[in-house]
Amino acid sequence: MEAKISNHEARQKPSVRTLVRICLCLAIGGFVVAVVANLGLYINSDFLPEEVRGPHPLVGAVGEIALRVGIFVIPCAMVLSFFGLPLSFFRAPVVANFLAALGALLLGTVAWHINTDGLMRVRANPARRHAVEVSKLGTLIEKYAKEHDGYLPSPGNWCETLIAFDPSAAVYLSYPMKKSMPPGFSTLALNARMEGRRLADVPGGIVLLFGTEPAQNPVGGRQLLTADNYNGIGAVVLSADLHLEFVKVDDFGRLRWEP
Numbered sequence: 001m002e003a004k005i006s007n008h009e010a011r012q013k014p015s016v017r018t019l020v021r022i023c024l025c026l027a028i029g030g031f032v033v034a035v036v037a038n039l040g041l042y043i044n045s046d047f048l049p050e051e052v053r054g055p056h057p058l059v060g061a062v063g064e065i066a067l068r069v070g071i072f073v074i075p076c077a078m079v080l081s082f083f084g085l086p087l088s089f090f091r092a093p094v095v096a097n098f099l100a101a102l103g104a105l106l107l108g109t110v111a112w113h114i115n116t117d118g119l120m121r122v123r124a125n126p127a128r129r130h131a132v133e134v135s136k137l138g139t140l141i142e143k144y145a146k147e148h149d150g151y152l153p154s155p156g157n158w159c160e161t162l163i164a165f166d167p168s169a170a171v172y173l174s175y176p177m178k179k180s181m182p183p184g185f186s187t188l189a190l191n192a193r194m195e196g197r198r199l200a201d202v203p204g205g206i207v208l209l210f211g212t213e214p215a216q217n218p219v220g221g222r223q224l225l226t227a228d229n230y231n232g233i234g235a236v237v238l239s240a241d242l243h244l245e246f247v248k249v250d251d252f253g254r255l256r257w258e259p
Contacts, residue, residue: 016084016088016090016097017091017093017096017097019080019087020088020101021100023084023104023105024100024103024104026080026104026108027074027077027081027104027108027111029073030073030115031107031108031111033073033111034066034070034111034112034114034115037066037070037115037118040064041064041118041122043056043060043063044056044057044063045127045230045246046122046125046127046128047125047128047131047246048060048064049064052132052135052236052244052245052246053246054246055233055246063118067115067118067119070111070112074108075112077104077108077111078105078109078112081101081104081108084101085098085105087101127229127230130236131236133171133172134209134236134238135238135244136168137169137172137188137209137238138208138238138242138244139242140165140168140172141153141209142199144162144166145199145200147165150199151197151198151199152197152198152199153165153190154195155217155219156217156219157217158190159186159216185215186215186217187213187214187229188209188211188212188218189209189210189211189215189218189219189225190217190218191206191207191208191209191210192219192220193258193259194208194240194259199240202259203240203259204241205239205240205256206239206240206256206257206258207239207256208238210224210236210238210255212225213228221257222252222255222257225255227249227252232249233248234247234251235247237255240259
């Protein structure tokens with residue numbers, strides 16, 4: 001009888017040790033991916049690649065993948081450690097099991113804080129939020145074109161035209177870094193080559209809207225393009241196919257302006 005109990009206990013002890021070790025490994029892994037996520041998103045100026053390309057898309061993609069892995073791995077480590085803590089009091093070695101489970105819980109908590117902080121920082125990034133608004137403006141321009149025989153707004157008063165078509169355009173035009181701008185002013189310029197053209201006839205890779213200094217109905221080309229709204233890093237650019245990306249200064253030269 002005693003031999004059977006001993007064998008049963010022998011089978012139970014490794015299971016608890018295995019559980020707390022898994023907790024600790026998951027917590028360490030979660031901490032590592034949380035750090036990688038924050039580092040990758042920081043280098044990429046806090047842009048999520050799936051929504052708008054940042055200045056370093058590959059690094060940003062690594063950061064985004066790590067962020068999503070952390071969201072899954074870290075809670076698993078924390079939940080398992082909650083089970084491991086009470087079980088550690090009933091299985092030898094008690095101290096080692098308890099410390100491993102406690103360490104996993106604490107490390108998982110820190111990792112979760114780091115991961116969440118990175119996600120919240122990305123969501124609150126003003127340039128990223130601006131990019132979302134530019135995307136909405138692109139959708140509005142597409143809607144305008146469909147209701148006007150495919151033609152884009154006249155460059156001379158394109159801001160007022162869009163606002164008259166849909167008042168929400170005022171929010172999208174004035175949203176960027178400059179909070180107080182007169183009606184009709186924008187930090188987005190319309191490519192001057194769009195005058196008199198149908199949106200469907202413009203090749204997809206041609207610049208449609210791009211970042212510029214605040215002005216009334218800004219219209220022009222590469223001479224108006226500026227990175228000043230984003231600390232000199234780059235600018236948000238919307239192409240004629242409504243593809244949105246963040247273009248860093250070094251890549252300004254690759255932009256296509258002529259249809």
